[in-house]
Amino acid sequence: MVSTLSNLKNRKKLPSPATLRQDLLASLVVFLVALPLCVGVAVASGVPAELGLVTGIVGGLVVGCLPGSSLQVSGPAAGLTVLVLEAVHEFGAGALGALVLAAGLLQIVLGALHFGRLFRAVSVAVVQGMLAGIGLVLLFGQLYTMAEVRQPRSGVDKIMGIPDLIATVATDADALVPFLVGVGTIAVLVLWRKLPAGARAVPAPLVAVALATAVCALAGLPVATVEVRGIAEAVRPPGADAFDALGSVAALGTVLAFALIASAESLFSAAAVDRMHDGPRTAYDKELMAQGIGNTVCGMLGSLPMTAVIVRSSANVQAGARTKAARVLHGMWLLLFAALLPAAVGVIPLAALAGVLVHAGCKLVPVRQIVPLWRQHRGEAVVLAVTAVAIIATNMFEGVLAGLLLAVVKSAWETSHIQLDVRESADGRLTVTAGGNATFLRLPRMLETLEALPEDRPVELDLSRLRHLDHACRTVLEAWAEQRGATVEMVTKV
Template sequence: MLSIPAPVSLRRDFTASLVVFLVALPLCVGIAVASGVPAELGLITGIVGGLVVGVLPGSSLQVSGPAAGLTVLVYEAVQAHGLATLGVIVLVAGVTQLVLGFMKFGRWFRAISVAVVQGMLAGIGLVLIFGQCYAMADLKAPSAGIDKIAGLPALAADVAADQQSLTALAIGSGTVAVLVLWKRLPDRISGALPAPLAAVALATAATAAFSLPIAKVEVQGLLESIQPPALDDFTGLGEITLLGTVLAFTLIASAESLFSAAAVDRMHDGPRTDYDKELMAQGAGNAVCGFLGALPMTAVIVRSAANVQAGARTKASRVLHGVWLLLFAALLPAALGVIPVAALAAVLVHAGCKLVPVRELLPLWREHRGEAVVLGVTALAIVTTNLFEGVLVGLLLAVAKTAWAISHVHMNVKQAGTGPIHVSLTGNATFLRLPLILDTLEALPKDRPIELDLSGLRHLDHACQTALTNWADRHNEEGTEPVRMSGRNHGHG
C-alpha cells in the first residue's frame, strides 16, 4: 500500500510529480505517434504507469511509461499484426512478466551482458534517428532499417523539392536545437521547464503563429482510443511469429526496466529495488495496458532520473504524475491536435542520439575490445534485421565470446636431448581450443616417446578428451615410440 508521506516529503513529491509530468507528456505522445498508434494510447500507458505501477512494491522512485526503446518493436508489431493484436501481445507479455516475477526470475535479468543491452539501445537509437528523420520532414519512412539508411539521399532530394517538407524539417531542426541548447541557458530559465516540453511548446507556438502548413498530431479522444482486445484476437497466439513478438516484448521490457532500476538505485539513498517485485509490478502494468489496447510500458530512466533529481522522496510523486496525465488527457485532449508531428519526431531523434553510447565506445574498445565488438554487432544486427533477431545475435555472440575467453589453455612442451618429450596442459581444454592443441601435438616427432600430462587441467570436455585419445591411438599406430597420458580423467566435465 502507498504510505502517507510527511508534509515535507509531500511537498517535494508534489513538485517532483509536476516535473515528471512535464517530461513525460511530450514523450508519451511522441512515442505513440512514432509507433504508428493514436497519440492517446501513449498517454494511457503513462497513466497506468503512474496509477497502477506507481502504487506497487518494487522500486520506490523509478517512473514507468511508454519507452523509446520499444518504439521500433511496437511499430513492427502493429505493421505485421495490426493494432487490435497489439493489446493481446502486451497483455500476454504482462502476464508472462508476472509469472517470471512470482517465480523469482527478476534477479536473473541482471545476468544479461551489459554490452548486449548497450548494443540493443544503440541499435534502437540508430533506427529511431534514421526513421524519425523522415517524420521530421512529414514524409513516410521505409519499413526496414537498412532501407531507412539507403533512402537518406532520396530524402534530402524530396525535402529540397517540397516546400512543406522543408518547413517541417526546419521546425524539427529548431526543436533539436532547443533540446541541445536548453541546459546552457540560465538556471532560472532551464530549471523552470523540462527541455522536451519547452522545445515542443516553442515549435507549436511557431507553427501556430506563422500558420505553417505542416502535419499535426491526429486526435481521436481518450475513450475512443481504448480498444480492449476481442476473443478472436487471441487466436493468433498459435503463430510462431506472434509468440516470438511476445517473447521479445517480455525480455526487452523486463531487461530495460530492471537495468533502469539498478541505475536509479545509484542515484538515491532510499530503499533498494526488489527486482522480483518490480518485475511483477511491470507485469501488472503491462497486463492493464494490454487490456486497454495501449502501448507496452517499461521503467524509463529519463523520467526516473528527473523524479530523483527533482527531490522525490516516496512513491507519491510517480502516482501524482499519473494523475496529472489523466487530467490532461480528460480535460485538454484538443491541445494535442495543435502539436506538429515534426517536433515530436525531433524529440525522439534527440532521445535516439542519447541511446547511442558514443563517448563510451573508444574507452570500451581500448579496455574491453570483445565487449565493444558485441555492442557493435548487436546494434548493426538490429539496424539490418529487426530488434528481436538483433538481440538474439548479440546474446549468442556474448555467450560465444565468454566461452572463448574461459576456454584458455596453455601447452608447455619440453624436449630434453633424446629423452621423452613432456607435454603438459593447464587451464580449460574445450572444443574451441582443439585446433591449437591438435596442431601442436601433430607437429611432434613420432620417433620419440611422448608423455602427455593432463593433471593441470581444470576442465576437460568430452570433445577434447576424445580427440586426445584418438591422437594418441594414431600416434601409437604410426610412430615407433608410444604416448603415455597421465591425469586424463582429471577435471572431466
Template sequence: MLTALKDPAVLRQDVLASFVVFLVAVPLCVGVAVASGVPAELGLITGIVGGLLVGALPGSTLQVSGPAAGLTVLVYEAVRTYGPGMLGPLVLAAGLVQVALGLLRLGRWFRAISVAVVQGMLAGIGLVIVLGQLYAMADAEAPATGPERIAGLPGLAGDLVTGGVSPAAFAVGAATVAVLVLWHRLPPAVRKVPGPLAAVALATAVTCLADLPVARVEVRGLVHAVRPPDAEALAGLLTPGAIGTVLAFALIASAETLFGAAAVDRMHSGPRTDYDKELIAQGTGNTVCGALGALPMTAVVVRSAANVQAGARTSLSRVLHGLWLLLFATLLPAAVGAVPLAALAGVLVHAGTKLVPFGEVLPLWRDHRGEAVVLGVTAVAVVVTNLFEGVLLGLLLAVVKTAWDTSHLHIEVRQGSAAPSGGLVVRVAGNATFLRLPRLLEALEALPHDRPVELDLSGLRHLDHACRHALENWASRHDATATSPVRFDGPGRRGDEERGEP
C-alpha cells in the first residue's frame, strides 16, 4: 500500500482498479444478502468491512473479501433455524475460530482438502442457489429444502403460464441472466463496465420506466440494519446445533478463501499469499462483521479476478473499494431501493451456474472416475440434505476412496521352483488392508488342499491387523485338512518361531 502512495503510476492503477471492484461488488453484496434472507444493507456492511479492514491487513495482496454466494445457503439455513438475531453471534464466533486457526498456523492444512470435495461443495451450493433463485425471479417464495424446490419447479412453470406468480418479474430476471451470458461477446469498450452492474442497472431502468409491478429491495439504512449481539443471543452459542453451525461457517469460509487465494496467486506475479496471516485477517473481519450483526465474509474470486484484471498493484485497491461502498451505502441508499429483486435473483442464478463445473465433469469421469464420483455425491448430498452434512459425506467418501486407491494388492499363484512335485507359491505384494481382504481370502480358499503351499509375503509394504488375523485363521484351517502345513516367507503368523516352523 505504501508503494502506491509513493508512486503516482501505481496509485492511479490502484484507484482505477478499486472503482472496477466496487462496481462488481455492489450488486453481489446486495444480491447475496437478499438471497440469505437478511436486509440488503448487511451485505454492504460486510463488503465495507472486507475492504476497509481486511484489505489493510497482511495475508493476500490482491484478494478481495466480502459476502460470497458460497455461504448463502448456510446463512439462509442459520437464519431460518435460529432467527436473524443469532446471525451476529454465529459469525463472530466463526471469526474467532478462524483467528485461532491462523495463530496455530493451520492455514496450510486447508490445502489438503480433496479438490473433488471442494468442487462438489461449490457445485451443490450453486445448484441450491439456482433452485432457490428461480422462485425469487418470479417473486415467489421458495420451498425450504432442495428436494421440495425440485419437486415444485413444474408448479412454478404452471403458475407462470396461468399468472399465479409474476410473469413480469420472471421476465426481468430472465433478461438479467441473458445480459450476463451475452456480456462477454460484446465489444471490449462496452465490457469495461462490469457485467453484473450493467445487467442490474438495465433491469432497474426498464422496471422504473415501464413501472412494472415487481418487488424491489427494501432499504432502511446502514444504522438501522446494524444489530450487535446481545447477551441472550451470545448464550445461544452454547447449544450443539449452534456450535456445529459456527464450525461450518469457519471451515467452509476458510477453505473457500484459501482455495481462492491459490487461484488468485496464479493470476499475478506479485507477492504470494501467506495462508496463516490471511486466515487471521479473514477471522478478524468476520469477528467485526459478527459484532455488527452482518453477513459472514470470505475472499471472493469474482471480485479478486476483477481486481487483478483491472491492473491493481497493491492492497490499496481493496481498501478504496471498501471506501466507495461506504460512501455509496451512506449517500445513495435510494439507488438500492430501486433495484428489482428479480434482477438480483438473475445475477445469483448466473453466479450459481458458474459454481457448477459442467465442463470438467466428463474429462474427470474419463481420467479419474473415483474423483468424479466424490464430486457428484458431494453435490447431490448438499442439495438433498444441507451444506454441512453434504461436505462431511464428501470428505468421508474421499477418505474411503484414498484408502481404497492406496491399498493395491497383487496376488500371484505359481508352481514352486523348489517343489517340482506340485508345491505352490502364493506371492502377495502391495498393501494388505481390510479393504482388500475379500479378494485375498477368495484367492487363498481356492487353493487345493492336497498340495504344499508357501505364502511369500516378502513383497508386502503393509500388513494390517485384519489381514494378518485372516491369514493366521486361513493357515490354521488349511493345516487341519491339508497333507502339509503352510510355509510363510516374510511377515507370517505370530508364534511361528515358538512352534519351530520355518
C-alpha cells in the first residue's frame, strides 16, 4: 500500500507531455543559439573550436542536472574570453585545464561556505563596468580577426592600432574581403530583430553564420575558416606539469579571477532570469556549487571555463522552457553535433565568428544606461567608467579590483556625512554641535571649521548627536581640545 502511494506521488511529479514538448522545442532553440557562440568564444580564446563545444556540453549535461537555478543555461561566455586569452598566452594552453579546475574547486568551497548570497552585494556599477571593459576589449580585438590581422596583446594597443587597421583594410584586398564578411554578419544580426516574429523564431547568430558560410562557399571567397581537430584530439586533460604553474602568484590571481568573475556573472544572470519567469527561484549557494562542479569537470577535460550565460538563458525562458530538461537536452544536441558533424565546423569563416563576437561585445557595453546613470547617480557612473578603463589599461582582475576599491571608497564617503553647527550664547561662549557620521574621511572639513574659531572665546564641542565616531576622529578631536586648553569642554555620548 505504501509502495503504491509512493508510486502515485512520483507519477504526479513527472512532467506532462505538454511540458516535455515545450522543453524539447526550447532545447532546440538554445542549441541553435549556443552552437555559433561556443565555437566563436573558443576561437577568440585561442583554443581549438571543439573545446567551446565541450564546455557547452558540460554546461548542459552536468550543470543542467544539478540544483540551483532551473532555467538558466551554462557554457563558455564572451565575458571570460579576454581573460582566457591572456591566460593561454601567459601560461600556455596546456595549463588552462589546471587553472579552470582550481577555479571550479574554489567555487565549490565558496558555495559550501554560503558565499553565494554575498555576490549579490557587489556594486551593480562595478559589474556593468566589468562587462563594458570586457565588451570593448572583445569588440576592438575581434575587429582585427575580422580582417585576418594579428591583434595586439593589450587592450590599449588594440584601440590605438585601429587607424592602422583601417588603413590595412582600405589598401589590402586580402584583409578587405574577410572584413566585409564580418561586417555582413554584423548587419544580419542587427537587422534580424526588425523582421516579423515568425522569421525571428530562428536564432540570429545561427542565420548570420550560416549565410556568411554559404556566401563564402558559393562565391569561393579566400577567407580563413575554423580549424577542426575533433573532440578526441582537442580534449587534453591537464598533466602533472600543468599544475606546477599554479605555484606562481600570477597563476593564483588568474584562478581567483576565473572563480570570482564566473561566479558573479552566473549569479547576476540567475537574478535576471528569475525576473523573467514565475517558476522556482534560484538557490544561490547551490547554483554556485553547481557552477563549480561544472568548471571542475571542464578543467579535467582541459576545456574552457563556464558561466551561466544570460543570452542562452533568456532564449531558454522566451522559448517556453518549463524544467531543467530543456538545458540538459541542449547539451545532448551539442554532443550529438560534435560527435556526428564535426566537419561542419570546419567550413565556418573566422570572420563570421568574429562578427558575432563584435556584436556580442557591443551588447556588453551599457550605452543606454550610461546617460541616465550620469544624471541620477554620477558617483556610480564614475565607478562604471573607472572599472571599464582599468580593465582596458591593465587586465580583468586588476580592473575589477580597482572598481571594487573605488565603490567601497565612494560608499564610505557618502555614508560619512557630518553636520557642524556653530552657535554663540549670550555670554560669548561658542557651542559646536556635530551630527552624522564622523570618520577620517571628513577630518579635513571638521578641522577647518574648528581651527577657524576665535582662540579668545570659550568653546564647547558637543558630539552627543553623532551616530558614529571612529578612532581617528576621536584621537584628533581630543588632541585639538587639549591644544585649546581649559576653554574647551567636550560633551559626548558616543
